[in-house]
Amino acid sequence: MTTPSGLILAEQIIKSHFGSIVAKVCNCLLHHGSYTFRDVIRLTELEPKIVKKCLIVLIQHNCVQAYSLSRAEGVSKTVTIYMVIFDNIIHRMRFPKFLKIVEERLNSQCEVLLEAIFQHGRLTFEQLSQHSLSKDKAIDLHALKESFNRLVKGRYIERCPKPEPFLSSSAEDAPPPRKRNQKFVLDTMTMEKKALANATLSDAERFCEITNFECDNDTLEDKFIEGKRKYGSHEIDKKTEATIVEKEVLWRANFQNFINFLRAKACISYKSSRLTNDAGVILEALIECCSNQSTEMEASFDEIFGHIANHQAHMTKDYVGQVLDEIGCQQSMKGIVAFYTIDLKSIIEDSRKEEMETIILQRYGKSACKIFRLLSTKNQPFETDKISDMTFVDKKEAIALFYKLWNDKILHMEPVGSTDQKKGYYLWKISESASSDFFLENIYHTAANLNQRIDYHYEENKEFILLSAEDKKEMIKNQPERCKVYQHYVKTVKILETSLLNLDKLLLYFHDF
Amino acid sequence: MPPPKQPFMGFGSTFNGGSKKPTLKPAEKLVYDVIKGKGDMGMWLADIKTETKIPQPIVTKAIKNLTQYNLIKDVVHVRLKGRKMYMASEFEPAAEVSGGAWYSDGALDSEFVETLMKTIFNYIGRSNYATVDMIKEYVKNTGIFKMDFTTKQIIDILYSMILEKQIEKSRSNGDVEFGSIQIGKECYRLLNKQETLVGNGFTSVPCGVCPSLKDCSPNGKISPATCVYFDKWLSF
Numbered sequence A: 001m002t003t004p005s006g007l008i009l010a011e012q013i014i015k016s017h018f019g020s021i022v023a024k025v026c027n028c029l030l031h032h033g034s035y036t037f038r039d040v041i042r043l044t045e046l047e048p049k050i051v052k053k054c055l056i057v058l059i060q061h062n063c064v065q066a067y068s069l070s071r072a073e074g075v076s077k078t079v080t081i082y083m084v085i086f087d088n089i090i091h092r093m094r095f096p097k098f099l100k101i102v103e104e105r106l107n108s109q110c111e112v113l114l115e116a117i118f119q120h121g122r123l124t125f126e127q128l129s130q131h132s133l134s135k136d137k138a139i140d141l142h143a144l145k146e147s148f149n150r151l152v153k154g155r156y157i158e159r160c161p162k163p164e165p166f167l168s169s170s171a172e173d174a175p176p177p178r179k180r181n182q183k184f185v186l187d188t189m190t191m192e193k194k195a196l197a198n199a200t201l202s203d204a205e206r207f208c209e210i211t212n213f214e215c216d217n218d219t220l221e222d223k224f225i226e227g228k229r230k231y232g233s234h235e236i237d238k239k240t241e242a243t244i245v246e247k248e249v250l251w252r253a254n255f256q257n258f259i260n261f262l263r264a265k266a267c268i269s270y271k272s273s274r275l276t277n278d279a280g281v282i283l284e285a286l287i288e289c290c291s292n293q294s295t296e297m298e299a300s301f302d303e304i305f306g307h308i309a310n311h312q313a314h315m316t317k318d319y320v321g322q323v324l325d326e327i328g329c330q331q332s333m334k335g336i337v338a339f340y341t342i343d344l345k346s347i348i349e350d351s352r353k354e355e356m357e358t359i360i361l362q363r364y365g366k367s368a369c370k371i372f373r374l375l376s377t378k379n380q381p382f383e384t385d386k387i388s389d390m391t392f393v394d395k396k397e398a399i400a401l402f403y404k405l406w407n408d409k410i411l412h413m414e415p416v417g418s419t420d421q422k423k424g425y426y427l428w429k430i431s432e433s434a435s436s437d438f439f440l441e442n443i444y445h446t447a448a449n450l451n452q453r454i455d456y457h458y459e460e461n462k463e464f465i466l467l468s469a470e471d472k473k474e475m476i477k478n479q480p481e482r483c484k485v486y487q488h489y490v491k492t493v494k495i496l497e498t499s500l501l502n503l504d505k506l507l508l509y510f511h512d513f
Numbered sequence B: 001m002p003p004p005k006q007p008f009m010g011f012g013s014t015f016n017g018g019s020k021k022p023t024l025k026p027a028e029k030l031v032y033d034v035i036k037g038k039g040d041m042g043m044w045l046a047d048i049k050t051e052t053k054i055p056q057p058i059v060t061k062a063i064k065n066l067t068q069y070n071l072i073k074d075v076v077h078v079r080l081k082g083r084k085m086y087m088a089s090e091f092e093p094a095a096e097v098s099g100g101a102w103y104s105d106g107a108l109d110s111e112f113v114e115t116l117m118k119t120i121f122n123y124i125g126r127s128n129y130a131t132v133d134m135i136k137e138y139v140k141n142t143g144i145f146k147m148d149f150t151t152k153q154i155i156d157i158l159y160s161m162i163l164e165k166q167i168e169k170s171r172s173n174g175d176v177e178f179g180s181i182q183i184g185k186e187c188y189r190l191l192n193k194q195e196t197l198v199g200n201g202f203t204s205v206p207c208g209v210c211p212s213l214k215d216c217s218p219n220g221k222i223s224p225a226t227c228v229y230f231d232k233w234l235s236f
């Protein structure tokens, strides 16, 4: 799910990371959906060679997934379709956040490895090792392999999905003769989902750690080439074969794992601030005890308590049980073992509601916030006067607010009874699409605005920024005021970038969690 | 609740200080009758003209006199404050007209509501927990308010305070802090974290509170590159 401003933001990100030509190709896919190579050429009016290069860059960086489709039933020829993965584009602005997570939870070497993966999109372990060697000749390759495996084990990185899964265009996928356009859009969407599902490897494959990799870098390369020359590819021994296979495996970041981690963190901090710090600690223990990747968390009381006892000796069993209830966990018995369950989605829902209220409060004022709160808690439509009576908002003021909130697609209005203004009345409720139409769209819009403002300041100072260090010094010597302007630029961009990261917290709430 | 603006004193009681009922001219009588016929709903000036079929200047004159005789009064409609509405003096405007018990002169008496909320807030704060009955009793005993509140009115105001995140509902479990409140009885307490005006990542940047957000675009007339709000925000 995205919105018009979401697409603008995605295009801006691609433009600033890969330049305007790649952005043009990406934009074409973003706005028009999945396309064949020919279609992209036709729509972008770029040379085939260039389009090809752009698509390769986008695939390399996990922003586009290709899949092939048979042209028609019974025909063996296939066509390759390219689809854009919107979420992966937006994740690109979260790289600093993701790196920090790995640095905190694993170690700085893992962070460096992940950074290289972010820089290159997809890499084999060999390429990664070479990359690390090029930065530090004395690097310990065994330790590097260990760090790499920690990233895999923690599911921060994964083996890349299949490059081009095949989808058969069976009769049920084919659009029916009527309502072709509408159905085609639906079909493309289901196709895209299917393609993504088909491309994904099984969990066992995705997170299979490397074991056979030869770590002595000097000899590895020679052995490998020699083996191939000497025996031919069908004669090489099992170990070398496994090494060759492993050498070719491409790895990439597993964004979903980072999102899961950020979601858990958001829930913990929400409960700490709304209840007590202990509530945060106890929820964290529950989450840490669960290895599942979904939002449903379940652990036995003993596991949770054991986890807490290791860190927070002062909590008693009674107290932990009581706080688990306060957090909103459901208790159940399996035999004689007590289990606690919570769906993080419910905490996110409460938290999202509060973020919405904050936005309404600041944009439309206290009365509007009361009205919004009433309608969202009661979750049913109310008549104009009734709302005004329940919220103690003056009837005239309420009507003006209703109009504003309705105009911004936050409220839905339903006229009831006579159309005569004096006799009929209106029912109001929170619009079902408010979350995406108003909140998400405006957050994307603001993010795009911040991005554009960063670009604007960059362009303004580009001449100076691009100077060599020496030329910069020279210029500052001749024009000392230039230095001040530059310092102001640095501060400005810092503020804008920090704001963008803060704003991203809301994007996560409204889109990713 | 403030008292009605012009309390009805009885016919002629204030008319020229005398006690006699004024003799009405036929037009005045007609106008008075149609207005009185509408009871506590009152009547718009335009409707009086249509219904009596009397020319405008005569209606205007009749209304002026009837008002002077204290037989009718003008009232403010809660929705349409700009239009003239009249009612026979012996009636109090219906809730649809006045806006209900919390309204005075066609507008919500916010000062009154605020004072009541503050009184209740302080009381709950002092007692930790309080039931509706305790609150109602306390409000009555303060003597600040000239009216007796019904339980429903107190519940309404408490709900509004919940919506403002001042208080929350709770249930007594018999612990000391609940005082003498029976176990299981519904009561109210102050909310731990009061609403603060701290924004979030959206409202703390200019666009988050900007009225032009909808019309702002990279190449538009209003654009982030030329935005004065940004200029101001980033001028340090």
Ligand code: SF4
Residues within 6 Å of the ligand: A449, B206, B207, B208, B210, B211, B212, B213, B214, B216, B217, B222, B223, B224, B225, B227, B228, B229, B230
């Ligand atoms: S850039 Fe400026 S004008 Fe545009 S939405 Fe933001 S604050 Fe408003």
